[in-house]
Amino acid sequence: KFHxxxxxxxxxxxxxxxxxxxxxxxxxxxxxxxxAWQGRPCIIGVFRDITERKQVEEALRASEERYELAVRxxxxxxxxxxxxxxxVYYSPRWKALFGYSENEIGDSVEDWARLLHPDERDxxxxxxxxxxxxxxxxxxxxxxxxxxxxxxxxxLVHVLVVxxxxxxxxxxxxxxxDITERKQ
Numbered sequence: 001k002f003h004x005x006x007x008x009x010x011x012x013x014x015x016x017x018x019x020x021x022x023x024x025x026x027x028x029x030x031x032x033x034x035x036a037w038q039g040r041p042c043i044i045g046v047f048r049d050i051t052e053r054k055q056v057e058e059a060l061r062a063s064e065e066r067y068e069l070a071v072r073x074x075x076x077x078x079x080x081x082x083x084x085x086x087x088v089y090y091s092p093r094w095k096a097l098f099g100y101s102e103n104e105i106g107d108s109v110e111d112w113a114r115l116l117h118p119d120e121r122d123x124x125x126x127x128x129x130x131x132x133x134x135x136x137x138x139x140x141x142x143x144x145x146x147x148x149x150x151x152x153x154x155x156l157v158h159v160l161v162v163x164x165x166x167x168x169x170x171x172x173x174x175x176x177x178d179i180t181e182r183k184q
Contacts, residue, residue, distance in 0.1 A: 029047075090107070124141070
């Protein structure tokens with residue numbers, strides 16, 4: 001495609017497949033600008049080979065897809081609490097385990113804490129605080145969370161605390177599954 005281009009206007013084409021002299025395909029970002037040179041219109045173009053970046057992006061996409069399929073196949077929900085921002089990612093499966101849709105659970109720790117069974121709330125919060133204060137990096141817990149229908153479900157939670165260079169917790173990530181039938 002040719003574009004009508006005003007002098008000084010910059011056009012960028014991204015992720016365009018190109019052919020090398022040897023016939024191999026590579027991907028390029030192409031930038032060009034129209035200028036006047038010696039009174040004549042000219043276009044200056046720059047090609048940047050982004051093949052390696054495309055390969056890394058594809059490897060990341062494939063890895064994310066494998067992870068998503070594994071999580072979906074295992075029937076578990078995942079969470080990722082960034083302690084520094086105090087925001088939590090709850091996967092769609094995490095929410096669905098308790099009967100909630102995507103927009104019914106936010107991104108705060110309080111969204112989880114309000115679902116804790118009253119008999120276990122204090123002990124789970126204390127265990128979490130002890131976990132952060134200690135040197136353990138993983139833990140497995142069993143406790144109850146309230147389903148949207150008002151019943152409580154037993155869950156098995158596997159958590160990993162991620163610490164910064166000085167040993168302070170910065171993230172808490174994990175998975176959980178419904179073990180209510182097994183507990184009954």
